[in-house]
Each structure stands twice: as structure tokens, then as C-alpha cells.
Amino acid sequence: MSTISVLGCGYLGVTHAAGMAELGHQVIGVDVDIAKIAALAGGRSPFFEPGLDELISRNIAAGRLSFTTSYEEAAAADVHFLCVGTPQRDGGAADMSYLDAVVETLAPFLVKECLIVGKSTVPVGTAARITSMLRVLAPAGEAVSVAWNPEFLCEGKAVSDTLHPDRLVLGVPDERAEKVLREVYAPIIDAGVPVVVADLPTAEVIKTAANSFTATKISFINAIAEFCEASGADVTVVSEALGYDARIGRQFLNSGLGFGGGCLPKDIRAFQARAYELGVGQALAFLAEVDAVNLRCRERVVEYLRKQCGGAFTGRRIAVLGAAFKGGTDDIRDSPALHVANIVSAQEGEVAVYDPQAMSNARRAFPHLVYENSVLEAVRGADAVAVLTDWPEFVTLNPYTLGDEARSRNIVDARHALDPTQWLRAGWNYIAPGRPALQASLNEPVDSLV
Known part of the structure; x- marks a missing residue:
């Protein structure tokens, strides 16, 4: 088994470090955040991810996983995974300063043959640039090789995606690097996971292309939802029919509030920015509309809520169910739910937010919003309710119980999480994106509000 360092202990780094230890490797995670390292050393992840705390604790106890702030200590490893964030800069391009800082800090301690493996999402050409940096900064010189092994994790199931991925992409400069990576991932490869071997720029493009296609698919069905509203069609039935098509x-293919998080929005913008740098900007110009459709989803939900509140939010209480950008995580980066909440708040609405996991993060980032400890508390006295994150607990909400708490029975189901028939029968004014004929199609009588 290999000795591995994982540089950067965010979502990707912590999950990857624990996953590699689970495969039997000796792993050390590195981060400059002392408090984060202390929490991890105690078996606690600094963020919510199902199953991750158990994975960390088990491998710490087994002696395979440790955490440090020392790059010198980490440099003794044979394989170094770069798992540093590449946030968006003004103009859309990726900010590579954090990744560069990690390489510059680690390089002086690299005195033996080793492999640097990038997992961060980066502009094409980054691996070649890092290779040049290491030739100058690392004492081991050409004995330090660079490979790229992009991640394809979905928050909420990152542990499973790490240990049971749908494919492995190995971007390698030579056979030696490929051999090392195949040894690292041997248990996964032996289980039959497909392996795609590519050169460095191809591996870098695969990740950004995958995220851009996913974003395009989500925006496509949301554009169809807009069309359905204008034409009287039902987008959920359209989605069902399209889904049976093998192509x-x-x-x-679920319409609603669109995508958010720390990956898709920034990655499609960085992909466009890099295309323009390479002189082929028009090839990816369509991603600008993908981005625009996605942001329009949020604006439409605000309009639904405004309509339910009589045309203005002043003096109205809006219960926002959800703060995380999606269910299964406490990540609020570019959260569509909080984007909607902030627009309503800026227009003088009182916003009451509830989320099963993301309350602390949301409260720190947006202290001006009201936060409640349960769905019932958030809905109490509300003039409208908005389901904005797809948490399972929202699916089973009782429309009668909530109706007794709300001031007015208005609800926007932006994630298509609810059974509309139940809510309409309970007397709720129910709106969901792309389903304009829903109320008219309900032929059964509405239950009494008493």
C-alpha cells in the first residue's frame, strides 16, 4: 500500500483522505486551518456529509489516517493529492492562488521521487504549469511527476462516490505515473470500475466538460418548464417521458429551482473564461445561457411568492424551507434557496428559514434573516411557504398541520417535493414551476379549511 498525503481538507480533501485510508493506504491530511485539523484529528468532520464521521473515526482508530498542519511532515509521502479549492474570480475565471500556494509550500520539501496528483477542478493547462513550477522549486527536480485524477463527487453521497465511483480518470504523463495510480486505486479497479487513461489536458477537460453537461441538462429542463407554463403543459410529465429515452x-432532469453549490456555477463560468483565453469562446458561448436560465429559475420563484402575497412582500412573512444548496449537505455556497430568501428580505419581506443541517452556516453568512428550529416554527404566521431544498423530511409534511400554523395557505413547491393533490385538497394555493394547469386538473372538491 502507498503512503499518501492529501493537501487541503475541504469537502473533497477530507472525503478523499478518509476514502484512501479505507482502501488500506497510510494517509495524512494537511490544512493550514488549525481548528479544522484539531476537529478532524478528533474524528469530526468540519462539515456534514452522511457517513463521513464514521469513516474518519474508523481509520484514525486503525492507525491509517492522521491530520497535520505540517507540509514538511506530509512531504515524506509517495503520492500527494492536491484537493484545494479553485473559487471563481471576478470575470468568471478560476482563482488558482490557493492551488499555487500549496504547490509552492510543498515543493521545497520534495527531496525524493514522488507523484503529485491533482484532483481539483482546474483550467486546462494547469498540470503542465504546475510541472514547470516543480522543476524549479522541488529539490528532487524531474523525479517529481504530475498527474491529474479529477473527482466526480456529489455532496450527500461523497463517501459512496469515493469508494464506488462510476469511473476513474487517470491523466498521466507516462507509464510510471499510471502504474502508481493503478496501485493506489487497485481495490476499486479490481471491483470492475471502468478506467479512462488520458493525457494531462484531456483529463482536465473531462471534469469541466462533465460539469458543464450536467448544468446544461438541468437548465434545459428548466427552460422547458418556462415553456410549459406559457403553453399549459406539465413539465413533470415531459421529464418522465424524456427520461425513458436512452439518448x-x-x-x-428535474425542473425547479436549478443548480447551485460550489462546483457547477463556478465551473461553467471558468470553462467559458478559459475558452475565450484559448480563442474559442464561441464554442462554449451557449453556457452563458445555461447560466442565465439557472438564475432565472430563482427569479421566477420570487415572482410566484410575490403573487401569492398580493404583489408585494412588505409586512408579509415567508417561510423558507431549506438553506443548503441541495439536500444531504450543509453546504450553502451559491444556494438557490438563500438567494431567493435574500431577494425577498431585500424587498421588505420577513423571511423565516429552516433547514435540517445548514442553519449554522446560513446564520453566519446571512445573519439578517430569521432562523427557526423547526418547520412548524418557520411556517407559524406565514403568508406563504416556499420549499426550496429537496430534503426528504419536507416530502412528508402534513398540509393540514401546516395549514393550522400558517396565516395563509400559500405554498411554492420549487423542488416538486410535495404531492400536489394532497395540498390542493387541503385548501392550499399550490404553485410548482412548469405545472400551470395543476389546479384546474384537480376535479375532486377541496377539503374544508375549518
Whole structure:
């Protein structure tokens, strides 16, 4: 088994470090955040991810996983995974300063043959640039090789995606690097996971292309939802029919509030920015409309809520169910739910937010919003309710119980999480994106509000 360092202990780094230890490797995670390292050393992840705390604790106890702030200590490893964030800069391009800082800090301690493996999402050409940096900064010189092994994790199931991925992409400069990576991932490869071997720029493009296609698919069905509203069609039935088409598939074909998080929005913008730098900007110009459709989803939900509140939010209480950008995580980066909440708040609405996991993060980032400890508390006295994150607990909400708490029975189901028939029968004014004929199609009488 290999000795591995994982540089950067965010979502990707922590999950990857624990996953590699689970495969039997000796792993050390590195981060400059002392408090984060202390929490991890105690078996606690600094963020919510199902199953991750158990994975960390088990491998710490087994002696395979440790955490440090020392790059010198980490440099003794044979394989170094770069798992540093590449946030968006003004103009859309990726900010590579954090990744560069990690390489510059680690390089002086690299005195033996080793492999640097990038997992961060980066502009094409980054691996070649890092190779040049290491030739100058690392004492081991050409004995330090660079490979790229992009991640394809979905928050909420990152542990499973790490240990049971749908494919492995190995971007390698030579056979030696490929051999090292195949040894690292031997248990996964032996289980039959497909392996795609590519050169460095191809591996870098694969990740950004995958995220851009996913974003395009989500925005496509949301554009169809807009069309359905204008034409009287039902987007959920359209999605179902499209999903049976083998050329299309059902995954990521749910209309609603669109995508958010720390990956898709920034990655499609960085992909466009790099295309323009390479002189082929028009080839990816369509991603600008993908981005615009996605942001329009949020604006439409605000309009639904405004309509339910009589045309203005002043003096109205809006219950926002959800703060995380999606269910299964406490990540609020570019959260569509909080984007909607902030627009309503800026227009003088009182916003009451509830989320099963993301309350602390949301409260720190947006202290001006009201936060409640349960769905019932958030809905109490509300003039409208908005389901904005797809948490399972929202699916089973009782429309009568909530109706007794709300001031007015208005609800926007932006994630298509609810059974509309139940809510309409309970007397709720129910709106969902792309389903304009829903109320008219309900032929059964509405239950009494008493």
C-alpha cells in the first residue's frame, strides 16, 4: 500500500483522505486551518456529509489516517493529492492562488521521487504549469511527476462516490505515473470500475466538460418548464417521458429551482473564461445561457411568492424551507434557496428559514434573516411557504398541520417535493414551476379549511 498525503481538507480533501485510508493506504491530511485539523484529528468532520464521521473515526482508530498542519511532515509521502479549492474570480475565471500556494509550500520539501496528483477542478493547462513550477522549486527536480485524477463527487453521497465511483480518470504523463495510480486505486479497479487513461489536458477537460453537461441538462429542463407554463403543459410529465429515452436518461432532469453549490456555477463560468483565453469562446458561448436560465429559475420563484402575497412582500412573512444548496449537505455556497430568501428580505419581506443541517452556516453568512428550529416554527404566521431544498423530511409534511400554523395557505413547491393533490385538497394555493394547469386538473372538491 502507498503512503499518501492529501493537501487541503475541504469537502473533497477530507472525503478523499478518509476514502484512501479505507482502501488500506497510510494517509495524512494537511490544512493550514488549525481548528479544522484539531476537529478532524478528533474524528469530526468540519462539515456534514452522511457517513463521513464514521469513516474518519474508523481509520484514525486503525492507525491509517492522521491530520497535520505540517507540509514538511506530509512531504515524506509517495503520492500527494492536491484537493484545494479553485473559487471563481471576478470575470468568471478560476482563482488558482490557493492551488499555487500549496504547490509552492510543498515543493521545497520534495527531496525524493514522488507523484503529485491533482484532483481539483482546474483550467486546462494547469498540470503542465504546475510541472514547470516543480522543476524549479522541488529539490528532487524531474523525479517529481504530475498527474491529474479529477473527482466526480456529489455532496450527500461523497463517501459512496469515493469508494464506488462510476469511473476513474487517470491523466498521466507516462507509464510510471499510471502504474502508481493503478496501485493506489487497485481495490476499486479490481471491483470492475471502468478506467479512462488520458493525457494531462484531456483529463482536465473531462471534469469541466462533465460539469458543464450536467448544468446544461438541468437548465434545459428548466427552460422547458418556462415553456410549459406559457403553453399549459406539465413539465413533470415531459421529464418522465424524456427520461425513458436512452439518448437522454432521467438523471438531472428535474425542473425547479436549478443548480447551485460550489462546483457547477463556478465551473461553467471558468470553462467559458478559459475558452475565450484559448480563442474559442464561441464554442462554449451557449453556457452563458445555461447560466442565465439557472438564475432565472430563482427569479421566477420570487415572482410566484410575490403573487401569492398580493404583489408585494412588505409586512408579509415567508417561510423558507431549506438553506443548503441541495439536500444531504450543509453546504450553502451559491444556494438557490438563500438567494431567493435574500431577494425577498431585500424587498421588505420577513423571511423565516429552516433547514435540517445548514442553519449554522446560513446564520453566519446571512445573519439578517430569521432562523427557526423547526418547520412548524418557520411556517407559524406565514403568508406563504416556499420549499426550496429537496430534503426528504419536507416530502412528508402534513398540509393540514401546516395549514393550522400558517396565516395563509400559500405554498411554492420549487423542488416538486410535495404531492400536489394532497395540498390542493387541503385548501392550499399550490404553485410548482412548469405545472400551470395543476389546479384546474384537480376535479375532486377541496377539503374544508375549518
